[in-house]
Amino acid sequence: MRAVTVGGIGMYCLMPRLAVSFPFYMHVSAAAGVWIEYMSKALPKRSENYSEWYNEIVKRADLAENSAVRGCMVIKPYGFAIWEKMQRALDDMFKATGHQNAYFPLFVPKSFLEKEEEHAEGFAKECAVVTHYRLKANPEGGLMVDPNAKLEEELIIRPTSEAVIWNTYKNWIQSWRDLPLLINQWCNIVRWEMRTRLFLRTTEFLWQEGHTAHATEAEAIEETERMLGVYATFAEDWIALPVLKGLKSPNERFAGAIETYCIEALMQDGKALQSGTSHFLGQNFAKAFDVKFVNKENQLEYAWATSWGVSTRLMGALIMAHSDDQGLVLPPKLAPIQVVIIPIHRSPEELAAIYTKVEPILAELKAAGVSVKFDDDDKQRSGWKFAEYELKGVPVRLAIGMRDLEAGTVEVARRDTLTKDSRPLEGIAEHIVGLLDEIQTNIYQKALAFREENTFKVDTWDEFKDQIEKGGFILAHWDGTAETEEKIKDETKATIRCIPLDASEEDGKCVFTGNPSKMRVVFARAY
């Protein structure tokens, strides 16, 4: 990180000395406002260094920071507030589809993890293992692991909970009357990744994992697809993020699954981000953990399983999908603060006068369910606040000063378009409620337009290699073999993101081998 940030940070540090002569640029916004933007505090530009831009935005918008523990982040209050809003919305959707929350242990005995063979193999390489249960004073100072406190059996810190949960389900499921069993858990998990990035890939992360058991294959598949639908709806309606729904190729399938469904989103740098997965697990786990039930015909059967999850990676998707060079852009539905009101005053008397006008607006907005902050903090000046709330992605900003009091107006600024205009105070709350909806829609439409502009049908290998460098989703024919997929990955770093659920049959030739193909699949480089 250090090497990369030198340019950016170094630049800011030089600024004060050069302030007088340093060029600033103005950009005239579409509606009325003119922005004067001093570059001194600017973020790195997306166009120049996307990943540095991402890292800086996460830190400077106070979302998260690297902790003292390798690969693990501290999610800061502002970032966590966004995550909580995501949790709330998702949790409501889970409940509405009949699920209940429960909690299972952090530790998975090694013998449990071993039981489903593919599952074990898939996760073995990235497990944190607890081998001892006690420390003792080290004669050379500090503490040491007590060699006498070795665990009989190692405990794995859950990389996912299928094993513990299906071991539990064995005791919960006896009859078809016990099914379906629809459980979700919110928790943290650990996957020992080689390289980590805030929110996108951390050693420990927060997620939710749904684990359901069903009496029939059809029911389980229906559940898998239902939850994929929930994820897609959440992504589109809340994150304002258009997603492709599809199936993973066998190579990319979850370890232990018969079929993995996913939602895939396109980020502004042209890379794909897997944003959620829903797995049809067949009877694999029921067999591994001996979960049988008596069906209506009084016959013993193995239960059918699904699991599905989304993680704090969604925060990464949220940031990368919408934000700009001024900072975060939050969809109103997930913004911890939807509206900020900034008074512009010189004295306590002026502030008091402003507040008499602001108070009813605050009340009206709160009554309408809008989260609004009146920032009369005297320690910062208004200009500083403008920049700060832009950095933090607050969707709507109102500024009100003495000029407005005289004119009976208020300045309304939109974060998504960076426009501002002056409006009458009269009826402002109602206007804002409508504006928040408009912003939510606009952000989604913008992201959708971006994805459409960056989705390409490609039919030749040369075109493919060329386009993959430029980024975006590539729709291409594939012969359906793992070998071809592997070779394409080796040559281009592109993977099959998904086989779209809504793809129509179309005869064609595999872009790599020329073998016959019935359908286009989606290729991209991915996070």
Next chain:
RNA sequence: CGGGGCGUAGCACAGCCUGGUAGUGCGCACGGUUUGGGACCGUGAGGCCGCAAGUUCGAAUCUUGCCGCCCCGACCA
């Protein structure tokens, strides 16, 4: 695990080549002037210069070893 880079104040860095008062900017504290797009001036606090050993009269600086972090690859939600 392979290849690069870096550890000096809360943060970002300079100083090291050529050994001898520990420096700059941001931030922080106090005071004043300011306040419609990241204010300015003044004063001040803040350091085991990653750790250990060595060379030397003397080490942030030279040597050796260790530890940690970051970036690029392989692995992944």
